[in-house]
Amino acid sequence: MKTLVIGSGGREHAIVEALSRSPQVDKIYCAPGNAGIASLAECVAIGVTDAEALADFAKKEGIDMTVVGPEAALAAGVVNTFNERGLKIFGPTREAARIESSKEYAKQVMDRYDVPTAGYKAFDNYEEALEYVKAGKIPTVIKYDGLAAGKGVVVAMSLEEADAALRDMLLDSSFGKGRVVIEDFLEGPEFSFMCVVSGDKVYPLELAQDHKRAYDGDKGPNTGGMGAYSPVPFIGEDVKERALKEIMEPVAKGLVSEGNPFTGILYGGLILTADGPKVIEFNARFGDPETEVVLPRLKSDIYALFDAALKGEDFNIEWDDDAVLGVVLASKGYPGSYAKGAVIKGLDKAEGSVYHMGTTLKDGDILTAGGRVLMVTGKGKDLEAAHASAMRSLKEIECPTLFHRSDIGKAAIKLS
């Protein structure tokens, strides 16, 4: 089979790696890919939102299945275009992907199908939003209503912080048009529950935990994710089952009822509160960096899994018992502005998989080319062993412009 993966990050690197393990896949293309992906797939210079060019390529090369990585491709209607042209693709349509691209739509769906989540109200007027915050409790959570690469969320610990966020999102329009959702603050451990979804059929994957804040001790600004691990020992099977029955399945069924049936990966960003699991956010795609710690544990053939989902057939997913833990190396300054183009050395000395998130190849050197640059992972019989392996690999990688968190996995293991 010939496959095409759309995207250029660590998530796509992990998807490409999983596809490369499939006995039925003999050719993988990645558009546009990156320096790491290039070792497993043929990279083609097509942008992730160029739906027509991607479809033309898939048609010309006789691609058997395309897999979409990033939300930008979904929002650009890549899946809609492939569907219209009769090309097989794994991912949701633009309409179904609104569960991620519009926080307000996600909240409406959760309301309509009784899915547990934080109470909320949406605003586009700054004064009204500020009044609502003043009348409510602090901390409060302010979310920009649109795609903001994981950076449009402010957990305000004071009224001043809430005010600054509202000004930024509604008056200064930092991300584009101004609309926000203001949510009640929830407390508890967070976890990521990704499921393969096909209409009302839901195939749960193993859980992972991400680390959203930029610095150790969960300090600093929110990022796309600074490290992750799987499994998540403090979230029991009972909680996972509850999350499946009370959250993931009702939303999948709900989207069918809404006339927006979902095909692809439905990612639940969940929190285990005193009242049980609740939704923080949905994504319409694989999480990054969660994918880099979940897919290496997948024993089943991922092509067969996607194929079964596209046909709506049952599929028994098998997992490796090993744990995987990964640490993101990001450019200093991220999630704000940062420099690119620094040479990375020592990658060949890493003992586990290193997923490239933002790299490029120039004159034989691998250079930094993004905010998040690499995800260095370790695999082992448990999270301690996986952590130790990732730490050994981190020591080998040299690049003066990169930084990383040193407490990834702290909630699950004692770090030495």
Ligand code: AMP
């Ligand atoms: P999101 O992009 O919606 O996942 O939000 C980013 C991060 O903000 C989450 O991972 C949480 O740590 C935090 N957050 C978002 N919503 C809430 C909430 N209602 N209560 C507490 N923390 C939240």
Ligand code: GLY
């Ligand atoms: N790591 C969180 C996300 O992919 O949105």
